[in-house]
Amino acid sequence: MSILQTDGLTKRFAGLTAVDKVDLTVEEGETRAVIGPNGAGKSTFINLVTGMLEPTEGSIEFAGEDITGLEPHQIVQRGVSKSFQTASIFPGMTVRENVEVAAFATAHGSFSVNFLKHRNGYGDVSDKAAEMLDAVNILGSADMQAADLPYGDKRRLEIAIALTAEPDLMFMDEPTAGMSPEETDETVDLIEDVQEELGLTIVLVEHDMEIIFRVADRIAVLNRGEIIADGTPEEVQGDPDVQEAYLGGVEL
Numbered sequence: 001m002s003i004l005q006t007d008g009l010t011k012r013f014a015g016l017t018a019v020d021k022v023d024l025t026v027e028e029g030e031t032r033a034v035i036g037p038n039g040a041g042k043s044t045f046i047n048l049v050t051g052m053l054e055p056t057e058g059s060i061e062f063a064g065e066d067i068t069g070l071e072p073h074q075i076v077q078r079g080v081s082k083s084f085q086t087a088s089i090f091p092g093m094t095v096r097e098n099v100e101v102a103a104f105a106t107a108h109g110s111f112s113v114n115f116l117k118h119r120n121g122y123g124d125v126s127d128k129a130a131e132m133l134d135a136v137n138i139l140g141s142a143d144m145q146a147a148d149l150p151y152g153d154k155r156r157l158e159i160a161i162a163l164t165a166e167p168d169l170m171f172m173d174e175p176t177a178g179m180s181p182e183e184t185d186e187t188v189d190l191i192e193d194v195q196e197e198l199g200l201t202i203v204l205v206e207h208d209m210e211i212i213f214r215v216a217d218r219i220a221v222l223n224r225g226e227i228i229a230d231g232t233p234e235e236v237q238g239d240p241d242v243q244e245a246y247l248g249g250v251e252l
């Protein structure tokens with residue numbers, strides 16, 4: 001069953017059509033990749049679905065409901081989350097506090113740094129935070145300052161924060177950007193773990209082809225805002241339009 005479906009989704013900025021009549025379906029439980037050259041419209045597509053940008057045309061259906069035009073927090077409440085938002089970590093708090101604040105916002109409807117002073121009254125929040133830190137394998141670093149985490153563990157913390165919203169669908173925009181090969185490997189393992197353990201549906205935007213072919217069930221290829229190919233990794237890999245779009249760039 002499809003969990004997400006966009007129909008003719010379009011975003012124009014002044015003279016530029018960044019996302020052009022995109023029809024994309026995401027099946028429940030799959031890892032769906034969206035790839036394409038720089039400037040293809042991948043991040044804009046995510047921003048449309050998560051409500052950060054308003055579509056110029058087209059519609060977005062999530063879990064059978066039309067969510068076009070909803071506010072970002074309304075979309076999060078319905079179960080769509082995005083990880084790897086660079087600003088999501090508070091460096092001065094501990095790892096545990098970062099996730100507790102996010103869990104508090106999910107459970108009690110508002111964000112409150114103040115809650116940390118009274119947190120003993122919120123056992124549900126501490127339990128949830130510990131569970132999420134465990135899911136991403138950084139429970140052992142719970143009492144470290146977030147700023148002191150190694151880069152790869154910061155990405156894990158961002159995922160834990162995104163998971164506190166209990167999403168059904170999680171977007172990841174270039175999760176391994178800036179990572180060493182070792183951190184990249186760990187992150188890919190983590191994506192696979194989270195996907196399997198929590199039964200999440202993941203939409204992964206990435207330009208590292210090795211990662212895509214390792215984790216994706218289906219791949220949509222965007223070029224200049226349009227989907228030029230959509231199918232299994234094998235189908236997409238052999239597509240002449242895709243090879244042309246990537247000529248001189250990334251090799252498939």
Ligand SMILES: Nc1ncnc2c1ncn2[C@@H]1O[C@H](COP(=O)(O)OP(=O)(O)O)[C@@H](O)[C@H]1O
Nearest residue numbers: 013016018036037038039040041042043044045
């Ligand atoms: N807020 C914006 N205003 C104007 N143009 C934008 C804006 N956001 C993105 N663009 C343009 O839209 C196109 C697609 O960008 P983006 O979605 O970031 O591509 P990708 O993530 O695939 O690299 C690019 O040409 C980019 O310059």
Ligand SMILES: [Mg+2]
Nearest residue numbers: 042043044173
């Ligand atoms: Mg981008």
